[in-house]
Amino acid sequence: MSLRALRSYAFTIAGIAIGVAGLVALGAMSERIVRFIEGGDRFVLGQISVAGRGMGMGTGFTAGGLLPAGAIRKIAGVEGVAGVQAQVMLPLNPSTSQFMTLTQELVLGLDLSVPMPNRHYRALPVHAGRFLRAGERRAAVVGAAFAASRGLTVGSRLPLEGTPFEVVGVLDRMLTAPDRFVIVPIEDARAQWLAKDRLLQTLLASGAAALTAADLNTGAAVGWRDGEDPDAVARRILAQVPGVNVQLPGELSSLLRSSTAFFSALLAGMGALALVIGGLSLANTMAAAVFERIRDFGVKRALGATDWALGREVLAESLAVTLAGGLAGILLAIALGLAVDARAARAGQQLFHFSARLLGGALAFSVALGALAAAYATWRVVSLPPAEAIRRGA
């Protein structure tokens, strides 16, 4: 189909573009929520999270208790365990209101002498700079949303409890919890914990507890050997190591899914709404474009066009028109999404996620639906005697 012919369909293309833009924009918001849920699910299914037993508010996967070095050694000795990485997870801002949010900003201290045991995240994806190195101090890698909300880049200074940290890396946008993390060496995280927690300071100063720095862990990430059932390994840890809370990956995943059931239902509704609105708009526009040309089809029939010849022409035109409209709609939605996200990024938020599966799916959906609508309209048109088609189009 020539550019000139496409120009003659400008209004149809614009109509389709608006329908597809609505479909893609709503879909991109759904994708954003899906990615958040999937990201969390993927993370918890990749490791066994162990925390010191406690009854505090807890942060992230912790339960407000200590996981001393002795417990970590015992976990490492449990059958089926492949690796244990001590961690300290703290709220960046320990005010009550921060605890109530889904996307809390966290300080995560990692024992860098041990490889990350999470099967799905052997390394966190770094967008700029690099990840932390073993033995390094006062260095931080920050999540994408955290960096964006504070204007941090590689080389920036980040004060934490009065101590300046150098940002050595910024993570890829993962659309899940690590986007709001500040990751530091575990030694620095322990110092942060001490600085934040008056109870811990008092306890250590009293000499009542025989603790060393290595005992100050809020939890540990545990990996399992190939072929092992992670839930079975988690149960073994719980049975063999006293004083720990163990999260079973399978159980946690189902808990996470049930707690996000509302969002899942919401995004399913949004997706259905997007398909109905976008689909109806597109099908209606395409069918109207064919019916508008009923006289032309009557003339072509009079000149000898068969059903097949006419159907082929209409199908080719509708494919070109819906493809053009679909692409324009996608570009429109992306432009709109980027503009909105540029504003939302100032608050560390991202509302849209234009995944390849969404864009490919929207394009395939629009082309298929456009072709279907055009085929239906063509069938109606070719069913008319040519003289009737010419009369109706006059």
Place this chain on the structure above:
Amino acid sequence: MLRATGLVKSFRAPSGAPVPVLAGAELTAKGGEFVVIGGPSGSGKSTLLNVIGLLEDAEGGEVWYESERVSALGRNAKSRARARSVGFVFQSFLLLPALTALENVLLAARYAGRDGAAARRRARELLDELGVSHRTGHFPPQLSGGEQQRVAFCRAVLNDPPLLLADEPTGNLDEANGAVILAALRSRARAGAAVVLVSHRPDAAIGATAVFHLREGRLEP
């Protein structure tokens, strides 16, 4: 070339009552004949032309092209018969507005399976003969009524159809342009085509081999 016998056709009035238009109309047109049909407005002349051109079906009667009973064919076979045997010239030109004059003419070749350089060359020759070769790249809205009808005539004769049907082709034209189209139709008849013309113009019958009037659904001399 054309033989139509016992054609019966009626339309429904808004009240639902049938309104007879053709009531046993008979028409024969051989190659080289120039047949003119007159009659008052609403007498069914256009319907008769549509039926013998296979643009709509009659309720009774038969239409034959040479030895083939084309009225009995299916929808697509009728399309192929039209592409092969019939050229139409309509009162309102019926050019496709999104196509240039040349592309409109070539449309006839496309559905007859004669697309190609030869068809393009022939289309240019015809446009030249009708005096609109300077308008080949123009779109219908950019052409005058007379020019549009000349282009439509070129489209009708591009495939050299043995049957040429013209429904009031001068109805929307001025005197001079009307004369050009009538002359072109006569010329096709002289070249061997069977030409059936529906017209109100008194001068349309000049050179006709037969003149009929449609009265009460039948053709009378």
